[in-house]
Amino acid sequence: MTLKLHCFGESGNAYKAALTLELGGLDWTPVFVDFFHGATRTPEFRAINPMGEVPALETPEGVLTQSAVIQDWVAQQSGRFGFHDNDERREILRWQMFDNHKVSGVAGPLRFNMNFLPPEKRSEGANVFLAMRLRAALKVLDAHLEEAEWLALGRPTIADLGMCGYLFYPEPFAFERVQYPAIDAWLGRISALPGWKHPYDLMPGNPSDRQQGGPQ
Amino acid sequence: MTLKLHCFGESGNAYKAALTLELGGLDWTPVFVDFFHGATRTPEFRAINPMGEVPALETPEGVLTQSAVIQDWVAQQSGRFGFHDNDERREILRWQMFDNHKVSGVAGPLRFNMNFLPPEKRSEGANVFLAMRLRAALKVLDAHLEEAEWLALGRPTIADLGMCGYLFYPEPFAFERVQYPAIDAWLGRISALPGWKHPYDLMPGNPSDRQQGGPQ
Numbered sequence: 001m002t003l004k005l006h007c008f009g010e011s012g013n014a015y016k017a018a019l020t021l022e023l024g025g026l027d028w029t030p031v032f033v034d035f036f037h038g039a040t041r042t043p044e045f046r047a048i049n050p051m052g053e054v055p056a057l058e059t060p061e062g063v064l065t066q067s068a069v070i071q072d073w074v075a076q077q078s079g080r081f082g083f084h085d086n087d088e089r090r091e092i093l094r095w096q097m098f099d100n101h102k103v104s105g106v107a108g109p110l111r112f113n114m115n116f117l118p119p120e121k122r123s124e125g126a127n128v129f130l131a132m133r134l135r136a137a138l139k140v141l142d143a144h145l146e147e148a149e150w151l152a153l154g155r156p157t158i159a160d161l162g163m164c165g166y167l168f169y170p171e172p173f174a175f176e177r178v179q180y181p182a183i184d185a186w187l188g189r190i191s192a193l194p195g196w197k198h199p200y201d202l203m204p205g206n207p208s209d210r211q212q213g214g215p216q
Numbered sequence: 217m218t219l220k221l222h223c224f225g226e227s228g229n230a231y232k233a234a235l236t237l238e239l240g241g242l243d244w245t246p247v248f249v250d251f252f253h254g255a256t257r258t259p260e261f262r263a264i265n266p267m268g269e270v271p272a273l274e275t276p277e278g279v280l281t282q283s284a285v286i287q288d289w290v291a292q293q294s295g296r297f298g299f300h301d302n303d304e305r306r307e308i309l310r311w312q313m314f315d316n317h318k319v320s321g322v323a324g325p326l327r328f329n330m331n332f333l334p335p336e337k338r339s340e341g342a343n344v345f346l347a348m349r350l351r352a353a354l355k356v357l358d359a360h361l362e363e364a365e366w367l368a369l370g371r372p373t374i375a376d377l378g379m380c381g382y383l384f385y386p387e388p389f390a391f392e393r394v395q396y397p398a399i400d401a402w403l404g405r406i407s408a409l410p411g412w413k414h415p416y417d418l419m420p421g422n423p424s425d426r427q428q429g430g431p432q
Contacts, residue, residue: 051314051356061303066313069306076302086292087277090285093309097282097316098267105317109349125341133325140267 003028004058005070006048008035008205010116012108012166014055015199016067017074020161021057022202023195024078032204036116067165068096071158081158092152095159102137106130107166111173115207131174138180145182149189156193164190168198171207219244220274221286222264224251224421226332228324228382230271231415232283233290236377237273238418239411240294248420252332283381284312287374297374307368311375318353322346323382327389331423347390354396361398365405372409380406384414387423 005021007014007030021028033039033054040052049056049065057064057073064070075082083089099105110130113122141163144151152159167175167187177184190196200206221237223230223246237244249255249270256268265272265281273280273289280286291298299305315321326346329338357379360367368375383391383403393400406412416422 050360064306064310066310068313069310072306072309090280090288093288094282094285097284097312100313100317101321105321109345113345123341123345125339126345129325129329129339129342129345144266 001060004031006031006033006056007054007203008033009200009203011054012104013067016162016165017055017070018202020071020074020158023193024074024080026078030203036210075158088153092157092159095151096162099163104165106134107173111171114173115171134174142180142182145186160190217276220247222247222249222272223270223419224249225416225419227270228320229283232378232381233271233286234418236287236290236374239409240290240296242294246419291374304369308373308375311367312378315379320381322350323389327387330389331387350390358396358398361402376406
């Protein structure tokens with residue numbers, strides 16, 4: 001059975017799942033979710049994921065949601081990028097949580113506000129706050145990566161494939177690789193992994209598509 | 217060895233760890249972190265946790281950080297509130313991630329901004345944005361709890377002891393139990409668990425202490 005990943009190109013959280021599927025070599029296909037026309041708020045989508053978010057992965061065992069959960073399942077299926085014991089599992093989890101809370105959980109809304117929200121709805125106060133929080137977290141991340149080749153273990157794991165979720169996107173969101181040399185080098189190591197693809201090459205939908213009326 | 221939890225009363229993330237330790241019946245003691253006087257930014261604290269956050273738990277195996285990681289380890293030690301297989305583990309993880317990203321990850325900063333930040337540093341725009349996001353997440357949570365007694369499984373787990381992290385605090389942060397009947401009832405089930413304690417009774421430090429010059 002081909003695994004179906006409900007996703008769209010602009011979603012860094014969906015990218016985490018897509019990249020783990022792709023680099024893990026599983027048989028998967030993206031299903032485009034028209035987020036920018038309200039698809040995640042429809043009853044049809046809420047039946048797939050009551051949390052109203054991408055990504056969602058259809059598997060033979062049922063639907064999985066939350067990118068970290070999908071990554072965990074995919075790693076177990078592929079035997080790649082996962083853990084071998086509870087200590088490794090918790091070290092991966094530690095960085096997934098930091099990412100979710102302080103990096104992706106801030107970069108995602110900030111990038112949305114700065115690029116995809118209609119200008120009249122943008123809040124300067126909100127964006128200043130988010131940018132301040134993001135920079136503090138990236139500083140912690142950069143310091144860690146000065147000492148470590150990969151985030152959690154001595155090899156790439158789903159922690160790396162998660163933390164990078166928003167960091168390859170070209171739109172402005174208070175992050176520039178040149179300002180964080182260790183993050184920059186680590187992103188280079190990720191994009192050098194065999195089979196790596198940019199989010200806009202791995203999932204349907206991107207800003208220029210939308211200007212032309214959608215990807216399909 | 218008595219486990220040492222670096223924490224302070226106002227931290228809902230530390231409360232998740234403290235409550236799991238307490239209800240799990242482990243031998244633990246809190247170590248007060250004077251967050252409001254900059255303790256988490258000191259070299260001494262960064263040596264314990266380079267992420268600069270509470271909670272941090274000193275165990276015989278080393279220091280654990282990130283509340284979800286501590287909860288996972290404590291559940292394994294105590295045999296309570298944890299998982300029995302990978303499916304259960306991922307269902308718990310799903311709600312921990314939703315909490316971390318959309319509930320605690322928003323309620324924490326919002327409560328801080330509204331109550332603990334000097335008035336001249338408060339940003340109305342940031343708080344309006346955070347309150348909007350929090351309410352959307354609480355609506356999803358309330359709908360789920362209309363159908364489920366406990367968040368992840370048919371019994372209380374670390375997902376419940378995590379999601380409630382900020383929801384027992386009395387300070388205003390755009391959350392009132394009466395507006396979310398299913399959340400209200402679920403919080404009642406948590407506080408009815410034998411041995412439950414309010415965050416300000418479980419950890420040192422609270423707003424009225426600080427008005428008097430600190431808890432010690």
